[in-house]
Amino acid sequence: MDSHIEDVRGSDYDSAIRPPYVAEDRIHYEFTLILRIFMEQLNPPAGKQIFQAPDHNGRLWPALRWNRASWLDFTGRYTEMVLKVWDKAFLLVPPANFDGFLWPPGGKRRTLLCRLRIKIQDTADKAHARIRVVRLASPSRSSFRSNSGLYDSEDVKLTRIRWKDGVSFLHNTPAHEVGHLLGLWHSNSGGEKCSEDQGSNECYGSNLYERMNVMGGGGMLDLEDSRPWRHRIPFHTNRGRMADWKAEWASSEAQLRGLEGFEVEEKYKQPYVPPKPGLIDL
Ligand SMILES: [Zn+2]
Numbered sequence: 559m560d561s562h563i564e565d566v567r568g569s570d571y572d573s574a575i576r577p578p579y580v581a582e583d584r585i586h587y588e589f590t591l592i593l594r595i596f597m598e599q600l601n602p603p604a605g606k607q608i609f610q611a612p613d614h615n616g617r618l619w620p621a622l623r624w625n626r627a628s629w630l631d632f633t634g635r636y637t638e639m640v641l642k643v644w645d646k647a648f649l650l651v652p653p654a655n656f657d658g659f660l661w662p663p664g665g666k667r668r669t670l671l672c673r674l675r676i677k678i679q680d681t682a683d684k685a686h687a688r689i690r691v692v693r694l695a696s697p698s699r700s701s702f703r704s705n706s707g708l709y710d711s712e713d714v715k716l717t718r719i720r721w722k723d724g725v726s727f728l729h730n731t732p733a734h735e736v737g738h739l740l741g742l743w744h745s746n747s748g749g750e751k752c753s754e755d756q757g758s759n760e761c762y763g764s765n766l767y768e769r770m771n772v773m774g775g776g777g778m779l780d781l782e783d784s785r786p787w788r789h790r791i792p793f794h795t796n797r798g799r800m801a802d803w804k805a806e807w808a809s810s811e812a813q814l815r816g817l818e819g820f821e822v823e824e825k826y827k828q829p830y831v832p833p834k835p836g837l838i839d840l
Pocket residue numbers: 734738744
């Protein structure tokens with residue numbers, strides 16, 4: 559029987575595989591990617607409650623000192639927004655010639671449920687990423703420009719992206735940025751117009767499907783987004799190439815994640831006109 563390694567450490571993320579008897583659902587092996595994120599409060603100098611915090615462009619915004627309640631709220635929402643997109647979305651199916659992940663031992667072949675765990679820590683010790691966070695004093699009057707290493711307290715709210723012709727959907731900043739931490743590029747990063755400038759608008763997607771993906775700025779997933787797990791599994795099994803492992807949806811709920819914020823303005827909805835039978839080529 560093929561064996562596997564339970565724990566693998568990496569500079570990008572750690573990972574762990576646990577048997578069904580300790581898994582939440584008692585059915586699958588759980589394959590968990592673990593991201594340790596050093597989250598650092600940006601606070602005013604000692605004795606002060608307010609200061610001017612620079613954003614990505616160097617523009618200054620009034621900011622407050624963090625307190626315990628606001629920090630717990632921020633980190634809690636951050637984790638929730640990330641997991642609601644990425645956790646328990648995919649199943650990995652072992653290659654046909656792989657004789658492992660049987661449960662009970664020698665028993666039935668099992669698939670692996672892809673899980674994600676976020677560990678927020680307040681030191682740089684062994685962290686995979688570092689994010690500094692500004693607590694804005696007047697969120698409604700600010701357009702603080704964030705980047706992957708610098709957040710503001712409003713980044714843990716879903717924002718509506720107006721695409722075109724009345725179509726809009728919700729953008730989940732933490733889930734998108736975690737996708738980058740897991741090694742994913744933008745949805746259309748291979749696109750012709752994108753190859754010149756990876757930060758250009760074109761990279762987020764050339765059509766609605768790509769745009770609504772979490773890596774296009776929306777909150778939906780594609781089976782291709784299982785890449786971080788498929789990329790890591792050969793390190794646990796010492797067998798097979800990434801391509802030998804197939805991804806499936808863990809649930810129909812996972813397939814529809816991110817769709818709930820999709821809207822088309824009434825005036826842009828086209829009435830249905832049935833085709834004239836004479837024009838249909840049978
Ligand atoms: Zn991005």
